[in-house]
Amino acid sequence: MSVLRLTSLRKATFYFIKQHRKNIPISCRALSKTVSETEDEDKPIKFTESPASKWKAATSRSGIKDDRLWYEPYVVLASVAVFMVYFCILREENDIDNELSRSLYNRIEGLEEHQLIQSLHYNEQHGLPTQDILKRLEEIREGN
Structure with a gap:
């Protein structure tokens, strides 16, 4: 009984969108296509027309690859290098550093x-x- 309600709800939504398509923003118009495609669920779906035909098997094995900028590793390396030079070479010791160098047994x-x-x-x-x-x-x- 709930399946019938969902099917009738889909059809009602599809017809509403179809009637008021001119008033719907372009970004929401893609929803009407998915609703119209699901209208006839009894018909077989052609693999070449489905989104599954564009899926690559390599994506399933290794995941989606993030497109990074070519200079990103260089920026990260430079940032870490500047950080290390400052904290290891240029920075002078202060009283907090001297306090941290004491043993816990002395405290x-x-x-x-x-x-x-x-x-x-x-x-x-x-x-x-x-x-x-x-x-x-x-x-x-x-x-x-």
Whole structure:
């Protein structure tokens, strides 16, 4: 029952567009062609007249190729080169750079010791060597 309603709706739309075609903008006139083509769905469609005849198999395998400007890679390369020259060579270090170069252990009090204790427990449970961890723990405790 819904198929009959859709078919009658298509026909009504087609006839409305056909009657008022002069008032419809050119961009919308393409819709009337698709409606008229679907009017007789029982008739076979000729492959040579369908949009499928223009489809290339290579498009299915590799996708639609974007047309890029010939100079686009050169512009990107130049932009990246200018960026790298500025940030790696020309730019001087400031106090933020110096702050970022500090170790996390220097920023948070007791972090290294806590992490070494956790590593010591793990190595003891799994039978791994602990000499280096114990040595570093002694250095930290002597420094405090």
